Amino acid sequence: MIKLSKSGWNNVIIFVVMGFILLINVVNKKVYSPETDKNANQALTILGQNQVILTLSIENVVLVERIARTWRARPGNISGQALEQMMMSWQQSSGELMIQAPEIDRQFALNVTLDIAGQSQPLQLNVYATEQQLLVFNQNTQQWLALPIEIYGQLFPQEIFAN
Structure with a gap:
């Protein structure tokens, strides 16, 4: 030793x-x-972690805004638990990052604008529903995200567009 x-x-x-x-x-x-x-296909959420949605606008027709810890939609076609579930889906839905842009008809997009706490520019999203998947194009980052088509009903419940 x-x-x-x-x-x-x-x-x-x-x-x-x-x-x-x-x-x-x-x-x-x-x-x-x-x-x-x-190099690997990543599972990414629509929003970054710990980002807080202040308002969500769909086609400038539906506006959902945060009021303290609850949500209010205008027009008021959706409220309560259904609205909470919809906003939670926007916060937590994840899909795969697409390397190559898909070939789709861009005139069929649903335009979604999200105001995020702490960000000066709103998040601009174009959402496309195909037969197999839901495609989300983030205009701010120029990235495509592919989600399961079943999430469409959670992000855009039927009540939201009811007249």
Whole structure:
């Protein structure tokens, strides 16, 4: 065994612990590196995490606005639990990021504008429903997101457009 003084052994322990911390960081960066995430199809939410919706406008016909912790829709075709569920769907729905833009007829888009707390510019979305999936184009980031078609009914309940 190597004969070291007490302060010598303390230095050895400090350097071993620092080396172990560096090893953990290197392994962590290789496992969770952003380069591997960019290559894989990511599941992304329509909104970023921890973003708070202040208002949601659909085709400038329906306006949903936050009032404290509740929501109010104008016109008032939808309210209560159904409106809460709709807004929760906007907050939590996720899909896959599309690398290549799909070929669709852009005149059939539903234009959605979201005012997000802390952002000066509103979030502009174009939503397209196809037979297989729901496509969301984020005009701010120029990205396409593909969601399951079943989410359409949660994002746009029938009551919202009822007259």
